[in-house]
Amino acid sequence: MSGAGSPDEKPVDCHDLRVAVVAASWHEQVMDGLLAGARRALVDYRVEAPSIVRVPGSFELPVVAGALAEHGYEAVVALGVVIRGGTPHFEYVCSAATNGLSQIAVSTGAAVGFGLLTCDTEEQALDRAGLEGSSEDKGYEATAAALVTARTLRRIRR
Ligand code: DLZ
Secondary structure (H helix, E strand, O other), rough: HHHOOOOOOOOOOOOOEEEEEEOOOOOOOHHHHHHHHHHHHHHHHHOOOOOOEEOOOOOHHHHHHHHHHOOOOOOOEEEEEEEEOOOHHHHHHHHHOOOHHHHHHHHHHOOEEEEEEEEEHHHHHHHOOOOOOOOHHHHHHHHHHHHHHHHHHHHHHO
């Protein structure tokens, strides 16, 4: 894989950025993988003292991400996983979280990393969670993308 913020991109130094990660708590094994990937990216990009905040579920990601962005965090990485069940609940949680996070990015001007997995099955989520045997590492990817974007925003605003 390649592209801005991908694990193949050479990390840039982000030691002077204020960075927060907000992570939902449903689907523990997948979340552990996403958080571990986010932590790997924070180390690679030399982020110092990131704030890591847990919320109950993905529905709560936008309100807390928004509060962090309003309190001066330049990069806010949102991590969560929603797995389709037998009711329309999946669609409501996914669209509330997705719309909320994109609105926060635009309204606050913070770089919001979108690390929300929306999957039909737990197997699909595990395959994207950056665990041993996973084919993708979405926690790393979302974190790196937010950091690269925050750096770009700093340059534009200088
Ligand atoms: C209620 C619920 C359901 C059914 N599924 C998930 C899920 O797969 N992933 C997730 O992050 N959260 C889920 N939630 C919880 C909601 O996001 C929210 O926390 C509750 O509805 C309380 O507001």
